[in-house]
Amino acid sequence: MIWKPAYWDAWRSGELRRRSQEAEKLLASCTLCPRNCRADRRWGRTGYCRSGRLPAVASYNAHHGEEPPISGTRGSGTIFFSNCNLSCAYCQNWPISQLGQGKEVSFEELAGMMLELQERGCHNINFVTPSHMVAQIIISLELATERGLRIPLVYNSSGYDSLEALALLEGLVDIYMPDIRYLDRAAAQRYSGASNYPEVAKAALREMWRQVGPLVLDGDGIARRGMLVRHLVLPNNLSQSLECLEFLAREISPRVYLSLMAQYFPAHRALKMPELARGLSHEEYQRAVEKAEELGFDNGWFQELDHSGGGPADRIVNNN
Numbered sequence: 648m649i650w651k652p653a654y655w656d657a658w659r660s661g662e663l664r665r666r667s668q669e670a671e672k673l674l675a676s677c678t679l680c681p682r683n684c685r686a687d688r689r690w691g692r693t694g695y696c697r698s699g700r701l702p703a704v705a706s707y708n709a710h711h712g713e714e715p716p717i718s719g720t721r722g723s724g725t726i727f728f729s730n731c732n733l734s735c736a737y738c739q740n741w742p743i744s745q746l747g748q749g750k751e752v753s754f755e756e757l758a759g760m761m762l763e764l765q766e767r768g769c770h771n772i773n774f775v776t777p778s779h780m781v782a783q784i785i786i787s788l789e790l791a792t793e794r795g796l797r798i799p800l801v802y803n804s805s806g807y808d809s810l811e812a813l814a815l816l817e818g819l820v821d822i823y824m825p826d827i828r829y830l831d832r833a834a835a836q837r838y839s840g841a842s843n844y845p846e847v848a849k850a851a852l853r854e855m856w857r858q859v860g861p862l863v864l865d866g867d868g869i870a871r872r873g874m875l876v877r878h879l880v881l882p883n884n885l886s887q888s889l890e891c892l893e894f895l896a897r898e899i900s901p902r903v904y905l906s907l908m909a910q911y912f913p914a915h916r917a918l919k920m921p922e923l924a925r926g927l928s929h930e931e932y933q934r935a936v937e938k939a940e941e942l943g944f945d946n947g948w949f950q951e952l953d954h955s956g957g958g959p960a961d962r963i964v965n966n967n
């Protein structure tokens with residue numbers, strides 16, 4: 648059987664056109680993410696994400712640093728959007744996510760980027776920080792599909808996604824790659840400016856899992872469909888790692904692919920927050936690894952800390 652991306656049938660049936668029109672309408676009173684600002688994005692950038700009607704893109708490229716089934720051998724076609732609907736104190740990309748570095752492009756130009764990445768051999772189109780750009784993605788996807796886009800879409804988000812947006816994306820996204828960042832409201836407020844992050848992310852991950860299920864790989868080990876969850880372990884248990892893992896095992900599945908990330912280093916406002924102003928210790932990361940093993944996660948990756956006390960590692964270790 649010839650493989651087709653999720654959005655192909657939606658395009659052929661006219662459903663992608665209908666979603667694109669619905670998404671465009673939502674920009675008049677934006678409820679596309681859990682902030683529910685109701686900003687009129689057709690004429691201004693007054694919502695929390697400071698984003699207007701058009702897509703704003705910081706960069707696009709073939710990226711080789713994602714998890715192996717996403718990067719493969721030819722790279723993942725990442726498109727980094729400017730701005731964000733969170734404001735994480737430790738964001739390593741804060742000039743892009745919080746200062747809006749990048750530029751507005753037309754829907755046609757965003758579609759052209761997708762096609763260029765496909766032309767360059769990328770295994771997928773990987774939308775990075777997409778939660779405030781759901782409408783722009785859908786509108787541009789229709790244009791790109793008409794012009795020959797055929798590779799899987801990866802929705803690479805913080806997990807701060809509304810069910811309304813996920814309903815618009817159902818049957819269009821092949822691979823969901825969300826984070827689970829915290830399960831404590833006070834931590835979510837202090838470090839990302841979103842006290843409702845825990846309940847929003849839990850609902851979003853359940854819905855993503857319902858839509859796509861476990862990761863499905865092709866004969867070369869490249870992801871075609873499914874969900875992969877990332878958890879960044881923060882120092883001083885600020886990301887409630889053990890609780891996050893328990894949630895995933897209990898309410899998603901131990902079969903979900905898990906990327907347990909050790910690459911935290913202080914950046915941006917974290918440098919001035921004593922509890923965040925250091926890297927992760929071996930003990931802190933090891934505790935999370937042991938918990939993941941105890942809970943029976945048998946698909947995914949653990950990272951290696953370097954021995955200088957918590958710098959980012961570049962080797963990803965398959966846990967299988």
Ligand code: SF4
Pocket residue numbers: 677678679680681682683684685686688693694695696697698732778779780
């Ligand atoms: S996408 Fe932006 S404008 Fe829309 S609800 Fe979210 S933060 Fe507000």
